Amino acid sequence: TFEPYDIAPSTVRVGTFELRNNEDNFYNQYDGHLYDIQLYDGMLELDNALTLYKNPGLHVDPDQQAPSPDPAAFDVTPVPFSDTSVGMAAVPATDASSVEYYFAETSGNPGGDDSGWQTSSAYLDEGLTSGLQYSYTVRMRDVKDNLGSVSPASSVTAQAVASAAVSATQSGDWSDAATWGGAVPAFEDSVTIPMGVEVVLDGDQECGSITVKGKLVADPSADCSLRSDWVMVMGANAEFEVGTHALRYPHEFTLTLKGLPSEANSSMGSKFLGAMNGGTIHLHGPERVSWTKPGATALAGTTTLTLDDPVDWVAGEQIVITSTDTNWNHAEERVIASVSGDGLTVTLTEALEYTHTGVTETHTRPTDNKSWSIELKAEVGLLSRNVKVQGDVFSEVDGFGGHIMAMGSESMAPGALYIEGAELYRLGQTGVTGRYPVHWHLLTNQAQGQHVSNSSIHHSFSRAVTIHGTDYITVEDNFCYDHIGHGIFLEDGAERFNVIRNNVVLLTRRPESGDELTPSDNEFNENQNRTPASYWITNPNNTFEDNIAAGTEGTGYWFLFPTTPLEPAGSLSYYSGDRPAEEPLGKFDRNTAHSCMNGLDINDKLNSDHSIERNGAWDHDGPFYFYDCAWFSNNLALYAGIGGRKENVIYYNNTFADNRSCLFLATYQTVEESLLIADSGHVNLLGSNVVMYEVYDGAAQMTDNHMVGW
Secondary structure (H helix, E strand, O other): OOOOOOOOOOEEEEOOEEEEEEOOEEEEOOOOOEEOOOOOOOOEEEOOOEEEOOOOOOOOOOOOOOOEOOOOOEEEEEEEEEOOEEEEEEOOOEOOOOEEEEEEEOOOOOOOOOOOOEOOOEEEEEOOOOOOEEEEEEEEEEOOOOEOOOOOOEEEEOOOOOOOEEEOOOOEEOOOHHHHOOOOOOOOOEEEEOOOOEEEEOEEEEOOEEEEOOEEEEOOOOOEEEEEOEEEEEOOOOEEEEOOOOOOOOOOEEEEEOOOHHHOEOOOEOOEEEEEOOOEEEEEOOOOOOEEOEOOOEOOOOOEEEEOOOOOOOOOOEEEEOOOOOOHHHOEEEEEEEEOOOOOEEEEOOOOOOOEOEEEEEEEOOOOOOEEEEEEEOOEEEOOOOEEEEEOOOHHHHOEOEEEEEEOEOOEOOOEEEEEOEEEEOEOEOOOOOOOOEEEEEEEOOOOOOEEEOOEEEEEOOOOEEEEEEOOOEEEOOEEEEEEOOOEEEOOOOOOOOEEEOOEEEEEEOOOOOOOOOHHHOOOEOOOOEOOEEEEEOOOOOEEEOOEEOOEEEEEEEEEEOOOOOOOHHHOHHHOOOOHHHOOOOEEEOOEEEOEEEEEEEEEEEOOOOOEEEOOOOOOOOOEEEEOOEEEOOOEEEEEOOOOOOOOEEEEOOEEEOOOEEEEEOOOOEEEOOEEEOOOOOOOOOOOOOEEEOOOOOOOEEEOOEEEOO
16 A cells, blocks of 8 residues: 555665556556555665565565476477488467477487577478487476476487479379379479469368469358478469459468478479569458557556457457557567457457556647647557468478569560468568568569568568569568567668558567678667668668657668669669669658667668668659658657768658657758657656757757647
């Protein structure tokens, strides 16, 4: 009880055990449980929070259970990948905290190794001796050192996997032996579907590689799945089809990409779904509510979310609630327990660990009665979809996931890629150039109408969406969560006339040293420049509308341009003579950045090796208006390098709140008719002091703004 105090403590700490106060309800930051707190004669000291230094008897241990299942079990029992390697995976753990796995090799045969404690639930043991048998067990522990029991052992012989070349001889169902001239393709067979042949994928099928020169179509009448090393769609009229735009696929479809680096195709590597030389990929799941916002603040400890918009989500689906404070890692994955009949209330299977605000602040300037509103709200995004392309579980071992690509060149017809209503999971390949979840490669102006929309792209090992030497792509209404390196990525500076609209991108992570694809992925971590970027914008002549950068250790939106397009796009005749730094702005309207280290960075140059040269000029006089953008809960909202000292950018009718620093403009730009709130009072700053304007190199201007709480 806190009757002796005018205001209850905002935080009570007992050792490392922390309880936070929301309207006098105390919750554990670790597991979200609520507690009643009684203070006796504990010595209190006022700092940013009151801290309990002397504990007169309070003791709570919220987690004394080993991860479940206990004992651990194999989800994928050990299987041979080659004559010298085997792979296996544990049943993923259920626990209140993060979990590690330990795979032990128990036969003692040459080359067999333990995994050591690791966060991945999969393990690949390599360097074995062909023909010998190896045995493995697995166990789990959580971060509280609650150790589970060891699983029963499972054995496997390291041996080569048989593979044959199989070609469809007539149109028909995959499961029908007559389609293949006598036998359905086996586990690692290399499959070809010739021109003029249509195969219907029915049931659950597995093979090695697939070359589609005719048509491979998912069964329109029932669920189906395919496991394959890679799928190449190539040649005029070649198609891979899961539904169409007009007739969305109504059932469950999963493509799992399982190839090894050694099983590479010469054009696209390994573990891919790709189209080239006139081939087309169609992935069309049902239109879903991709993301919305909360209709009210969701306090830590609650299992209920109220939403702004009715959703079509169902029990068992996965969602993400983004952070709204200055710590981007306060985004939370959860599973839906139920949804109300009106679609406006979602109940979760597990309580929230952090508070996520869902409020709108409105302020009016008394001199002319102009009002501004800023939504200080999380985003709630849907991950689960019934049409899914994923890397296999072994993708997590070394970040070698699947990838999807449409390829073009000046010497052949381009591939085509249409994705909507899909879930793209465990895609991208760490440290491997050109292997991204979604990738248009050198299609120039031959990609009009192609798009990725209304989809989720999550737990990616390299980027989210890459547009490379390609114009006229639409990236719209996607929820891109947890990826390494830049998120939505315009690669060479040649890319123009693309539309990037209504996307949410968050947990854009800085690669480990040596894993970066370009220097810019992890080159800087300083106040003015922080890599990577959720939206990497190397040519201004594109449309960016209604997007949200919802949390990164880098930068939300980064504008930086090369003098001429970088290679290989720079060698294409279509882009000959282009000067990205001299292009005008397409649009940059109604975009938001929150929970980022830096919200926006502008006025840098991209060098020929993809490194960053600070303070490059946008060599166009403009003026360019960034209309109606919102910036909240960032370490630094806006940064501009001095560039060419041009007065060419006006941030007009923007709104700012809860940023440690709102403006750090080292150039001659203007903030006009905008709202700047120091601290909204919703605890999003996490104790930071705030600065409205940091004076640096340039004579930036502030004109006719409304400032609150400074």
